[in-house]
Amino acid sequence: MARKTNYSFEKRQRELQKKEKKAAKAEAKRALREEGLEPGAAAPEAGDNASDTPVEADKAE
Numbered sequence: 001m002a003r004k005t006n007y008s009f010e011k012r013q014r015e016l017q018k019k020e021k022k023a024a025k026a027e028a029k030r031a032l033r034e035e036g037l038e039p040g041a042a043a044p045e046a047g048d049n050a051s052d053t054p055v056e057a058d059k060a061e
Helices: 007-035 043-060
Strands: none
C-alpha cells in the first residue's frame, strides 16, 4: 500500500519559511532605520515624504 502524503507537514514548512523570510525583512528594515537610511533604500520613502512636504508648507502659511 502506498503511503499517504502528509500535506499538513509540507504546509507547515512553507509557513515557517514565509515567517522566517518576513522576520529577516523586518530586521533589515529596522537596521536601515537605525543606521539612517541609505540613499538607494530611501527612494520609495522619499516619494512619500515629498507628498507630505507641501501639506506642512501649507500649514505654515
